[in-house]
Amino acid sequence: MIQFETRERDVIGLGRLCIDLNANEIHRPMEETRTFTKYVGGSPANIAIGAQRLGLSAGFIGKVSDDQMGRYIVNYLEEQGIDTSNVVTDKTGAVTGLAFTEILSPEDCSILMYRDNVADLLLAPSEVSEAYVASAKCLLLSGTALASSPSREAVFVALTYANKHNTKVVFDLDYRPYTWKSMEETAVYYRLAAEKCDVIVGTREEFDVMETFSEVKGDDQQTAREWLSHQAELVVIKHGQDGSKAYEKDGTTYRSGVYPSNVLKTFGAGDAYASAFIYGLLQGWNAEQAMSFGSASASIVISRHSCSEAMPTVADIEELMQTTTAK
Ligand SMILES: Nc1ncnc2c1ncn2[C@@H]1O[C@H](COP(=O)(O)OP(=O)(O)OP(=O)(O)O)[C@@H](O)[C@H]1O
Numbered sequence: 001m002i003q004f005e006t007r008e009r010d011v012i013g014l015g016r017l018c019i020d021l022n023a024n025e026i027h028r029p030m031e032e033t034r035t036f037t038k039y040v041g042g043s044p045a046n047i048a049i050g051a052q053r054l055g056l057s058a059g060f061i062g063k064v065s066d067d068q069m070g071r072y073i074v075n076y077l078e079e080q081g082i083d084t085s086n087v088v089t090d091k092t093g094a095v096t097g098l099a100f101t102e103i104l105s106p107e108d109c110s111i112l113m114y115r116d117n118v119a120d121l122l123l124a125p126s127e128v129s130e131a132y133v134a135s136a137k138c139l140l141l142s143g144t145a146l147a148s149s150p151s152r153e154a155v156f157v158a159l160t161y162a163n164k165h166n167t168k169v170v171f172d173l174d175y176r177p178y179t180w181k182s183m184e185e186t187a188v189y190y191r192l193a194a195e196k197c198d199v200i201v202g203t204r205e206e207f208d209v210m211e212t213f214s215e216v217k218g219d220d221q222q223t224a225r226e227w228l229s230h231q232a233e234l235v236v237i238k239h240g241q242d243g244s245k246a247y248e249k250d251g252t253t254y255r256s257g258v259y260p261s262n263v264l265k266t267f268g269a270g271d272a273y274a275s276a277f278i279y280g281l282l283q284g285w286n287a288e289q290a291m292s293f294g295s296a297s298a299s300i301v302i303s304r305h306s307c308s309e310a311m312p313t314v315a316d317i318e319e320l321m322q323t324t325t326a327k
């Protein structure tokens with residue numbers, strides 16, 4: 001079980017704050033889409049919003065554009081009760097990343113990302129506060145924040161502060177290929193970060209990317225052995241509809257099934273899972289209980305149109321777990 005310090009704040013997200021534009025006309029290609037609904041997006045933003053929705057106290061370290069979109073994001077975070085004191089506004093004319101989503105079918109969804117000159121990757125090392133990182137029980141790091149400088153260096157400064165103050169780091173790999181120059185670059189920086197993290201969460205495919213230069217070749221137990229040999233106390237490997245597995249340093253392993261869902265769209269599952277999983281760890285639950293809570297949260301979010309706005313409450317999750325059986 002992960003032991004957290006007693007702190008002012010439960011979790012601080014670090015990474016991108018973006019806008020999701022989810023097609024309203026579902027089950028058709030985006031070429032035929034006329035209208036979208038705007039939501040706050042960005043995986044770490046979704047996770048922080050999900051955590052706050054579950055009653056945790058969340059904050060964020062990030063950078064937004066100096067325009068209506070940036071202000072929309074900050075306003076929304078504040079409406080949710082999330083601390084935005086460490087969300088800075090870019091002054092170089094950078095823009096907000098846009099994620100246009102296409103829902104062709106429950107199984108066939110895609111995301112078109114506009115991420116040129118985005119503000120979130122301009123977060124500077126000097127904009128990461130040591131005291132702020134030290135004020136939280138855990139830091140939620142999105143792997144995409146490592147995709148380019150200066151955000152990359154800001155991440156490593158945040159990791160230094162977190163390790164110094166025993167702020168536990170949850171590293172959600174969140175691999176988004178369109179943000180990286182190459183898979184090799186991703187592998188190098190993911191490894192450097194993962195070796196300084198306490199919990200690592202990713203899909204099998206995301207671990208495969210991180211293990212590009214490793215002996216490990218797609219085997220969950222070898223993956224766990226690799227990353228638990230560093231600082232990590234817990235490695236969680238997600239397998240979509242096949243559920244997820246968790247591995248601890250002492251060899252304990254856990255498995256979680258999935259809760260049947262009336263799937264509208266599949267994206268957002270990982271963010272819902274991560275926020276509820278972090279909630280479980282912070283309650284002192286074991287990994288199996290936390291994973292199950294995460295799976296139930298994911299089942300709810302993929303049945304709804306949004307990601308951030310769809311994040312459930314504890315009551316929502318508990319009701320689903322009481323009325324549905326995971327498989
Ligand atoms: N079709 C589904 N039905 C029910 N639960 C699902 C489904 N797909 C995913 N989940 C749940 O969500 C969790 C995370 O999903 P997945 O493994 O796809 O991660 P991910 O790829 O990070 O998600 P995302 O699609 O948001 O990027 C799974 O472990 C499972 O519990």
Ligand SMILES: O=C(O)C[C@@H](O)[C@H](O)C(=O)CO
Nearest residue numbers: 020041042043099267268307
């Ligand atoms: O993380 C992104 O940049 C895209 C998200 O905003 C979107 O909601 C999603 O893919 C959730 O996983």
